[in-house]
Amino acid sequence: MRERRLILMTADNRNTGLVHIYCGDGKGKTTAAMGLAARAAGSGKKVLITQFFKPGNSSELKTLALNSNIEIFSEKEHYGRVSNMSSEQLAKAKSYYRTYFAGIVEKSEDFDVIILDEIISAVNHNMVPLANVADFVDNRKEGLELVLTGRNPQGELIRKADYVTMMQKVKHPYDNGIMARKGIEF
Template sequence: MTRGAVMPSGLIQVYTGEGKGKTSAALGLVVRALGHGLRVLLVRFLKTEQPQGGELAFLAGADGLEILNSGLGGIRQKADRELLRASVGRTFAAVKERLAQDQFDVVVLDEINGALHRDLLDLEEFLDFLDQRPGDTELVLTGRNAHPEVIARAHLVSRIEKVKHPLDLGIAARRGMEY
């Protein structure tokens, strides 16, 4: 497939809100893009590598997919703030380097909104990244608390609302359903 044949211009998509399904929506888009032969970079912030979710086990080694992990977690874990900040910074630097070296059709920055909300990444640096991204690369940004300036730059924003959640009932994350 000729790069750009399917996507003449890349947009910014944001999946945010308190509800479950932001990452799942982004991964559905990844599967769709891979099915059309597009090159995808999936970057996971604030998530541990273990236990590996079923979606990553399924996608690992998929042709056209590269996965970067910050590797420290931080959504529910009690990770040291400075270690988290350093991990997010290194991972974001790797993203910028990968985009400068390679061309990706789709880049998913999973939980980037949470990293920005917790001030683990400089907002101005990130907004500059959005403004200077390759014009034909689709960016998908997930996580709660999307910053208003990120939302303002986005072309698509989906706010996923929580109505009920199993955690509220004391039901832990289940293999095959939540991971």
């Protein structure tokens, strides 16, 4: 019979620096990440929120930016949907997002939690190489908690993650022609 050990977690011995993935085709990936950001900031942790493929005007960012423990690092350039980009726009976007990601990595030492909203999409569209994200996950500072969101994460990222939560769409108003609503979806 194997011995069972009970590990009591206290504020002093709690494991930190885990990797979260919120993925799937359902609503809630960004919402879950922003909720974790609010929770972490409320406990005194320094949080960096970054987003890929988003213009930085989501309503939750306005509220979260009011917290002195949260920094929003938004895109300075926004290219829209990849499927609508010309080859010239794709090349510019790829260069921009690789530089943008490098800036996040450079800033990472100053934070306890980093939200990489839609980084999985950036990887899937080859805007940021999977190898760069995997290297960041592997070589981040000790204790840095990372949250990655987006659809269809690569197997390598799933293997590196400690949490993987799949948001599954069962029903969505978009299917009936109702577009995203300010304050609810963005």
